[in-house]
Structure formats: C-alpha cells, structure tokens
Amino acid sequence: MSVSLFARLPRTALYNLTTRGISTTAPLFHASSQEKIKRELTEDEKQLIAEIIRVDQAGELGANRIYQGQIAVLGRDKKLRPLLEHMLDQEKHHLATFNDLVAQYRVRPTFLWPMWSVAGFALGAGTALMGKEAAMCCTEAVEAVIGNHYNDQIRELLKIDHPDVEKLRPILKQFRDDELEHLDTAVEHDAHKAPLYNALTQVIQQGCKTAIFICKKV
Ligand SMILES: [Fe+2]
Ligand SMILES: [Fe+2]
Secondary structure, eight states, rough: OEEEHHHHHHHHHHHHHHHHHSSSSOOOSHHHHHHHHOOOOHHHHHHHHHHHHHHHHHHHHHHHHOOOOHHHTTTOOTTTTHHHHHHHHHHHHHHHHHHHHHTTOOOOOTTTTTHHHHHHHHHHHHHHHHHHHHHHHHHEEEEEOOOOHHHHHHHTTTTTTOOOHHHHHHHHHHHHHHHHHHHHHHHHHHHGSTTTTTHHHHHHHHHHHHHHHHHHHH
C-alpha cells in the first residue's frame, strides 16, 4: 500500500494495523495473489472460455425447449407434470446464468439459436408423443451427454489459474450435478422401458454431440 494511501487512513486504522503486527510498508496481498488478480487472460484462454459459455448457453436453451416440449404433450399427467416443471425450473436458472455470462464476457451467442430452439422443442415433444417412457429415455440420453460435457469443461478449466475461472468452475459443477439429478429422475421413471431404448438413446446422444461440436464454433 502506498504512503499516500496511508495518509488518508484514520489514525485508529493505522494503529490497528501496526499493533496487530501488520507492516504498514509491506503490500497487504501476497505477491502471487496480486499477480493472479492483475494477470490478463491469454487469447487462447479467452477463446476457451468464450467457447464454453457459447456452447453451454445453447445447450441450456435446448434443455429448456426439450422440457417445454415434454410439458406441452405430457402436461396433463398429474404425476409427471411437477417433475417436469421442477427440471424446467432448474434449466431456466441455468440458461439465465449463461445469458448473464454471455453479457459479462461479451461472448457472441450461437448463430443457430432459432434452430436449437425448434430442434429442442421437437425432440421433447416428439419423444413425449411416443410415451412417457420415451420422454424419460430422451432425458436420460441428453443429460448423460451434458453431464459428461460439463465434466470435460471442468477438467479443461483446471488448467487455467485465474480468478475468473475460479468463479466459473463451481457454476459448471453445480449445473453438472443438476443434470445428473435429472438423469437419475429419468431412470427412476422408467426410461429403460422405452420402446427401442438402445436405438433411441444412440440417435439422441449422437445428435447432442453433433450440436455441441457445431455450437463451439458457430
Ligand atoms: Fe441445464
Ligand atoms: Fe438438465
């Protein structure tokens, strides 16, 4: 802390610092943490973070639309509706968080926003029309891919030592846990009894992986 700053501190504050053994001439922050705060993210790191935020925002949009599609078809089922609404509420929170991050980091959202919106709703409504087990199969398949995808991102971010990333990582961990809770809910509600379970899972998961790949860049 500079001398001029101390000149502006009240005498009692200076007394409190010196009597507690804190030097008034030494920096109050450890040098390494000061460097961490000051360090700019590299271009590669910025690009990685932008990719993560863009793809996750698009993914959460897709998830919102899937659950909205399921509710549009299965909403009259008194047992299923609260379950689907609970998952949708969590997806709304995930999307709102990434919307904020997009603004904060000035990330360009995916150009394919309208397409993911339509595709998500069609997937949710389409599988729900095949029956509630198929809807749950869809949820299990999607959330398995998304859970793994969040895990990959959390691992990637471990390579970056920066305060911004330290704030981002717990968000991804929380959302990963929510997605895995959705997966468990789907399994508990007969996802494995869906007609053509294996084929349906494979098609949906391949679609999700392709969407993730495209959204990283476009
Ligand atoms: Fe989500
Ligand atoms: Fe989810």
